[in-house]
Each structure stands twice: as structure tokens, then as C-alpha cells.
Amino acid sequence: MIVTIKDVAKKANVAPSTVSRVIANSPRISEKTKKKVREVMEELGYHPNFQARSLAAKSTQAIGVIMPNSAYYAFQNPFFPEVLRGISTSAHDNKYGIYLSTGSTEDEIYNEVTSMVLGRRVDGVILLYSRINDKTMNFLQSSNFPFVVVGRPDEHDERISYVDNDNIFITKQVTNYLIDLGHQNIAFVGGSTDFVVTVDRLNGYKLALKDAGISFKKEYMVFEDFIKENGRKAIESLMNLNDPPTALVTQDDLIAYEMISHLEDMGIRVPQDISIVSFNNLMLSEHSKPPLTSIDICIYQLGFEATKCLLEKISIPDTLPKRITIPTKFIERKSCEQKK
Known part of the structure; x- marks a missing residue:
């Protein structure tokens, strides 16, 4: 015998419309009622026909x-x-x-x-x-x-x-962390400027420099398009400056890994010669060499x-x-x- 929504409603002592809302997980139904109705559904072996419900409700789920x-x-x-x-x-x-x-x-x-x-x-x-x-x-x-x-x-x-x-605040904080370690020549290695996250993080970086009285230098900025084209050349462009950076704020851990690899090939040590901080806190961050200081963005x-x-x-x-x-x-x- 097929169990219907009316059978569930009768057993749970609620209206059929209430059962329907429970199935849809409507926030208008209390958790107590949801629990009771779901227990009855399980007891009676009722399984909603989601395809039919979608057609009736004009919903795709x-x-x-x-x-x-x-x-x-x-x-x-x-x-x-x-x-x-x-x-x-x-x-x-x-x-x-x-x-x-x-x-x-x-x-x-x-x-x-x-x-x-x-x-x-x-x-x-x-x-x-x-x-x-x-x-x-x-x-x-x-x-x-x-x-x-x-x-x-x-x-x-x-x-x-x-x-x-809060990408502006976070990047300001991590830049301040590097400043507190004594770094003044801090480069920003960002993602694509087509995306708001890059713009926000760049603004946070600039704010930290401004508050610390450190001049912002355009030559300390490198973005994703340049890195994708030639990551080695991107980091070389920074490290060959007359006054090269002693620290990097990187857009994410993947870019940081790439920078570390190129720096190692150039004979530049992390963190002895240059410090790096990043975002995302990927699983491999703690296992990289050296383990990467990173922001867990959850x-x-x-x-x-x-x-x-x-x-x-x-x-x-x-x-x-x-x-x-x-x-x-x-x-x-x-x-x-x-x-x-």
C-alpha cells in the first residue's frame, strides 16, 4: 500500500500543507514540528516524489x-x-x-x-x-x-x-604583521585586477603602508596575468630592482608556492632572505618548505x-x-x- 502525504499528516496530527513545508524545509515550520513529521515519515516509510513536487511547484530543486x-x-x-x-x-x-x-x-x-x-x-x-x-x-x-x-x-x-x-581589513593586518617584523620593502603579488577580491586586498595593503608612513611603490606590484605568462620572470622583476623587497604579500597559497620555488632556484632563501605571507591556508601549507604563514579564510x-x-x-x-x-x-x- 502506497503511503501518501495525507497519511503522514493524519499520523502526525498536522495539516497536509505542513507536511509539504517540512519536506521543503521551510523556515516557517518550527524545528520541533519538523522533527515530529520526519519521524512519522520514517515510521510509515513515506518517500516524497520530488519530481512530481517540482513540476507542481514549478521548482527544479x-x-x-x-x-x-x-x-x-x-x-x-x-x-x-x-x-x-x-x-x-x-x-x-x-x-x-x-x-x-x-x-x-x-x-x-x-x-x-x-x-x-x-x-x-x-x-x-x-x-x-x-x-x-x-x-x-x-x-x-x-x-x-x-x-x-x-x-x-x-x-x-x-x-x-x-x-x-573582510579582505581590506585582513590584508591590512597581515601587512602590519610584516611591518612589525621590521620589513619596509613589501611587495604585493596579486590575482587578476578584474576581480574585486584583488582590488580589496590591494587596498588593505596600501592602507597598512600609509598608516606606517611607508611610501607605496608601483614597482612592488605584480599581478596574475604576468605570473601566468612567466612566473619566473615575474619574481625576477621584483628581486632585480635596485631596492628589492624583503617581504611578499601573495594573493593565495598557490602563487606563494610558485614564488618560493622560483626564489629557491635563484638562491634566495625563505624566510632568511625574504618573508612570505599568503591566503587560503590550503592543506599543503603546513607541509611546504618552509611551512607557509597563511590566512585561513574558512x-x-x-x-x-x-x-x-x-x-x-x-x-x-x-x-x-x-x-x-x-x-x-x-x-x-x-x-x-x-x-x-
Whole structure:
């Protein structure tokens, strides 16, 4: 005999609509009621027909996850598997699936997102990046479609829900850490200037120098495009300056690893000759040589909270935009030392 939603409602002494909301994990239902209804569902062996529910409710029970470039390149960076782990956990808890983007250029990403939205293939979207003047984000906002950004939006951030670290403050703090170690010649090795995270971290670096009365030098800046083109040449351009840096603030651990490798080939020792601090605190950070001082930006939590925020927007469309700031942890290891 097939168990129906009405059987569950009768046994749990609630309305069928309440059972339906429990299945959808609606925030309007108390945890006590959810627990009672779920226990009855398990006792009776009731399994919701999510396909039928999706058709009836015009819901896909899926969210789109959009990366800044193709999955092939994104997964070379351990940030993305970890943020996806947080997204997957939260989505699974709420009976949602994930639709992963495959576009590799800005235009391909835009076309894929418009297809997702207009074709109603997903109920909402998570952007795993914040690009300056991003037409995909502009499209989502103008379409009034549920979306959340991992990263601070370039503009209209008061109208957009996003989850981020306080990158300006964090980078100011790590630059101050190097200044307190006696370093004055500090270089900034950043990501792409197309992305807000790079701009925010550069601003934090500049603020620390300004507060310490240290002149900002353009020649102490190197960005991702130059590093991708020739990482060895990028670090050589810094170390061959008349007044080379004695410390580096790097965009992430992957760039830091590359810099350490090139420095070693050049006979420059870390931290004896140059100190390095980085971001992300990847698994290999403590096993690198030397172990890398890094900022743990809590990548898993960024994904988990972004998904939680998106599902709330899907469930309650009138939810006001939110800014969620994920705390970070400074992990001090052996890649920095007092300037001699």
C-alpha cells in the first residue's frame, strides 16, 4: 500500500500543507514540528516524489553554481573543491541538487547563466566570484532572479546578498604583521585586477603602508596575468630592482608556492632572505618548505553560508539582501622572520 502525504499528516496530527513545508524545509515550520513529521515519515516509510513536487511547484530543486572560468581550470585551484564541499553539504541538507557551470570565457558564462535562468533549469544561482562590471551579475540583478555572490559585489552591494571575508581589513593586518617584523620593502603579488577580491586586498595593503608612513611603490606590484605568462620572470622583476623587497604579500597559497620555488632556484632563501605571507591556508601549507604563514579564510564556510542564504531567498523571495562576513584565522608558520 502506497503511503501518501495525507497519511503522514493524519499520523502526525498536522495539516497536509505542513507536511509539504517540512519536506521543503521551510523556515516557517518550527524545528520541533519538523522533527515530529520526519519521524512519522520514517515510521510509515513515506518517500516524497520530488519530481512530481517540482513540476507542481514549478521548482527544479537545483541551484546553479557559477565559476569564474571552466571547471577544468577552476579545479586546479583547491579553493573551488573546498567551497563546493560547503555548497554541497548545505544543498544536500535541503534536498537540492547542483548544476555546475562549464563556460570558460566571460561570454560563455553569461550565455550559460541566461539559459539557466530563462529556461528555469535552476531555482537560484551562486556566483563563486565577483568580477568588476560583470554582465552576468547585472543580468541576474535586473532579472530579479534569486542569486548570492561569494565575494563583495563591485557595485550595488546594498542590493545584493553576498558572503565574503573582510579582505581590506585582513590584508591590512597581515601587512602590519610584516611591518612589525621590521620589513619596509613589501611587495604585493596579486590575482587578476578584474576581480574585486584583488582590488580589496590591494587596498588593505596600501592602507597598512600609509598608516606606517611607508611610501607605496608601483614597482612592488605584480599581478596574475604576468605570473601566468612567466612566473619566473615575474619574481625576477621584483628581486632585480635596485631596492628589492624583503617581504611578499601573495594573493593565495598557490602563487606563494610558485614564488618560493622560483626564489629557491635563484638562491634566495625563505624566510632568511625574504618573508612570505599568503591566503587560503590550503592543506599543503603546513607541509611546504618552509611551512607557509597563511590566512585561513574558512573556504568551506563561505560555500555553506552562501547556499543557506540562497535557499532562504528562494523560499522567501521578499527576504532583504544580506551581507555575511566570514571570520578568518591567522596561521603563523615559518615563512616569515624578523628582518635583520
